[in-house]
Amino acid sequence: MSQSPSIHPTAIVEPGAELGSGVRIGPFCHIGPLAVIGDNVELMSHVVVMGDTTIGENCRVFPHAILGAEPQNTAYKGERTKLVIGRNATIREGVTMHTGTGSSRGITTVGDNCMFLAYSHIAHDCVLGDNVTFANNVMIGGHAVIGDRVIIGGGAGVHQFCRVGHHSFIGGLAAVTKDVIPYALVMGNRAFLAGPNLVGLKRSGMDRSEINVLRRAYKSLFAYELGSMRENASRLLEEHKDLDSVRDIAEFILAPGNHKYMTPLSDFRARMADGE
Template identity: 75%
Template sequence: MTKSQSPSIHPTALVETGAELGKGVRIGPFCHVGPHVVIGDDVELMSHVVVTGDTAIGAGTRVFPHAVLGAEPQNTAYRGERTKLVIGRNNTIREGVTMHIGTGNARGETIVGDNCMFLAYSHVAHDCVLGDYVTFSNNVMIGGHTTIGDRVIIGGGAGVHQFCTVGHHAFIGGIAAVVNDVIPYGMVVGSRAYLAGLNLVGMKRSGMSRDNINALRHAYKELFADNGRPLRENAQRLLADYPDNEPVRDLAEFVLSDSKRKFVTPLTGRRARLEDGI
């Protein structure tokens, strides 16, 4: 390893014996890196960062001051077993962010994808799985065993209940309390979160074709139509009506999949009238 490729460790930082550091790693003042940590190439820990537990950080990730990665889960079932936190490549982890390892009686690892951004004081709990290009705004909290799909954006102060699944390309507004599953492409708002349509901005940004966007808009109306049929039956009809449309099929299969939670749905009845100011 050449001098330019060697890790740069500030004299006040503590890197315990056993930690593995990649090429070009930079560890700033007063950081603490535990003995079971693996840090990929060109990762930067700015200052006062704690990386502990059995934690791996992918190449190119930047971690800002006072983040704590790989601490024990906040779960009374945890008994000190060896579990993991795996963070992907090119992530931005801002000030005060916390991410915890998994629990031995569940998945056993917490997984964060690539190219994600976690703004200040957001939290990823134990046994969660996050996709790529996910954005958590300030103070976002997700409970244990939560699954977050690719390109999901969660607004400031929002919370997602444990065991929920948020489908890819969904948008969750600030301060929303999400207690049920969110469909792919869904747009969720409200202090007691409800579905307010599709995340059209996110769909366009991802390069989705106009035909697929229009198909999803029609499918959304059919899925949540007030026709007296169960939601799953409407989803099955979508599979029959759109056999060759991948986004619509993806939406229908999400609804038909097994889940511990119900779904976030559009407002109806009296609550809808209250939200509209009627």
């Protein structure tokens, strides 16, 4: 049975906005005319939903979040672009998410079951998978792609156009300026690749034998005496084509485009010793 939306008298819901069953809109919220708010969404207070923004069912949005503002990009000329947020998101105080740009994807997308802690930011044209967690003050630049079950620690930043493979963990205050392969643990400023994300893999329920294969594959990937990173990825793809986790990493590296990847800790130390 549908339940009528509950709207506080001080809230403003502009004509044209679509509100699902059981929506609760608290004091001093402002909902724009293009907004689509799914069933059982709660906007606590002082929440602003702008532009062509869709919020999936069962999301909870805390005070002073701003969703769907136009992108911070000089290429944006006022064209209609979108922000789409999946189901069951927790969006804490002061979080900002921007719509896409007409010169790129035109849409910013956030998957299901994500959690964004206070003052984290999602820029234009980003793609986020399911079960993503951002700690406080995480910043991701435009066009970034964040895979499923990625966790990013407080104050970390991901440079525009970078990809972060799924099941990766980015440590607090890390500065990520290159692509991060799936299942990786990254830390430092500038960030370096510290190895597989073993804690995350165990928590995900991955079998110990598969984790051991993944650890060996990680070492082989950066065995430059055997070949370039792409050559090693091609070999791993052939050797482990029936193992999803290794195939994920290999296909991530072999994806079309001029991608650069995070530096392993051993290479990072070598560069520092050389005075770079």
